[in-house]
Amino acid sequence: MHKWLILGVVAALAGCDASAHRTPAMSRPAPAGSIAAGKTTIISQDAPHTPYVESFLAIDPKHPASLIATAIAVDGTIHTVLYASQDAGARWKRIDTPQTHTVDPVVYFAPNGRGFFESEIQGGLDIMTSADGGSTWRPFRYVPMGMGHDRPYIGFASEGPHKGQIYAAGFAYITGPGGHSVPAMAMVTSSDDGATFSAPEVIAVANTGSSGDFFPAYNLFPADVLVTPDGTVLLPYLPFHPGRAKANGAVAAQYDVLASRGVNFNGALDFSKPILAARVTLLADNTYRGLEALGGVRGTVDLSHSRYRGRAYLVYPDYTGLGTNIEVVHSGDDGRTWSAPVRVNDNARPGYDANPAIWVNDRGVLAVIWNDRRASRGSACYRPYASASLDGGEHFLRNTALSADVTCPNAPGNWKPVVYAQQNVGPSFAKSTKSIVVLTAASRWPNAGETQGLQSGPNGAFDAAWIDGASGVMQLAFTRFSVTGTVRAARRTRQPVVVRASSAGLASDLDLNVGAARFDPLRGVFSVSLRLKNVSSRPVRGPFAVVFERAMGNLSNLRATNADETIHAHGAWILGNGVLQPGESTAPRKAAWAFTAGLAEAPQYPILLLSIQPAHS
Secondary structure, eight states: OOTTOEEEEOOOOOOOOTTOOEEOOOOSOOOOOEEEEEEEEETTTTOTTSOEEEEEEEEOSSSTTOEEEEEEEESSSEEEEEEEESSTTSSOEEOOOSOOOOEEEEEEEOTTSOEEEEEEETTEEEEEEESSTTSSOOOOEEEEOSSOEEEEEEEEOOSSTTTTOEEEEEEEEEEOGGGOEEEEEEEEEESSTTSOOOOOEEEEEOOOSOOTTSOGGGGEEEOOOEEOTTSOEEEEEEEEEEEEEEETTEEEEEEEEEEEEEEEETTEEEEOOOEEEEEEEEEOSSSHHHHHTOOOOEEEEOOSSSTTTTOEEEEEEEEOSSSEEEEEEEESSTTSSEEOOEEOOOOSSOOBOEEEEEEEOTTSOEEEEEEEOTTSGGGOOBEEEEEEESSTTSOOOOOEESOSSOBOTTSGGGOOOEEEEEEOOSTTSOTTOEEEEEEOHHHHOTTOOSOOEEEEOTTSOEEEEEEEOTTSSOEEEEEEEEEESOOOOOSOOOSSOOBOOOHHHHHHHEEEEEEEEEEETTTTEEEEEEEEEEOSSSOEEOOEEEEEEEEESSOTTOEESSOSBSSSTTOEEEEOOSEEOTTOBOOOEEEEEEOOOSOOSSOOOOEEEEEEEEOOO
């Protein structure tokens, strides 16, 4: 090959916009199954008069009897609490931590069994780790995330080429045009088991338009950090969509559920343009009814060995004008395309349901829990409900209440005040004024918060950490429930099973070979023969697109001249049709480019960056 030419192949992804293809909902009958709820255990028995909100839960994959749970306590001050169980949730012990003034807590176990407690503090994150199932914890480690940070989540690469990588994300306030603070999605990463984290990277900036009387921070809702089996990182979030409508006297705001896709390249994450997964409506006024129905996006990925392995799911509440539905969308191609929404709640007239959570167990069963108000007059009280899907989110089972008791957030026991002063911000206030804020669990968190805990252990049962108010005070509670029924296989494929891989997967499954190169700078032409070889141990289904992403060097006006399609980046050539067996190669395909003819005074050798992607069918 000419010494000026190096053909570089990377797993960079072509950017996708909000017009991405949406997979239609399936029409097959729902599979049969049922849900059985166990007894409720109050985790926070040590503080029966303290209201709790915003629960979270984690199960140690190495020792499934070890569980950790967390929540915010609202009793004179706002602070986080941490509990651990070593007997699968039968008994719980409060864990004293050196720092409790943080908020928005989450807990996780990494795939290697290390426990993580993460919470938000002014300007960044506080992260603790545990090596003994949550019984003892190392001191907090402060991770700066900008001027401010809110609603953090953590994702773990449990397998694949970047196994062990940790991703922590949420929204941070950055300085925007005119010096104004703007919410943005930011991420830090760790490759040393959480000992150190990278500098924060801004992934997306929120729309700064007004969302009515709603809290300014809710111009953007973060969601769980999702890592697929091939290492692709999905960062879903819910930014405010300009435009609003009145609904039954309330202000309803439109939000886009977006998912940015990140792929590791040379140890760094390259995020594509966000892809529209759904469009939802939230009650967007800061009223009691608006807070009752408040909820963001939660997500999960199927890491089981079922037919739905690798499928990503998002759940969210959607306001209808009469109440809210709980809806789920899914993606089977690393977030490139998303299904039509599937409704989870089965009541004919929705109540003001809120705060959903979602998880997949080791059989591929998808479970969803939420706070349901269908049986409450005026929607003042809720009960935790659960449903499950045995066919990858296409249908959901009959809804089941996880508790016979109701929780009424407006009960007198939930009015323990937290009082503080703050500087007023926004056009409605004079800059010289301040406010005294009186905050209670009843007035701020009638939805019980924006998170709930839901996970599953190796026995397939689901564990939920939720907020129970049967005593008249909102308490941190634990319930285990099981789902019976057979996980339905995905659409039948020919044997052997052929995987339609994602772009990141194809980069390792297929090798690109080139030959018959012609490079003539005096005529301004370049061509090369492309061939793909399956170097994996499994059959892979084509066709495949070899996509011209961009070029490095100083060839002027370089452009593809014989591309098969132009919907990918700057052109793509289609190779292979059908199944490519291990060791098998595609037929060769000529790819040609043209550029401005002539010899540059200071020539730089060109590098053409290509990616291998599934071809559009």
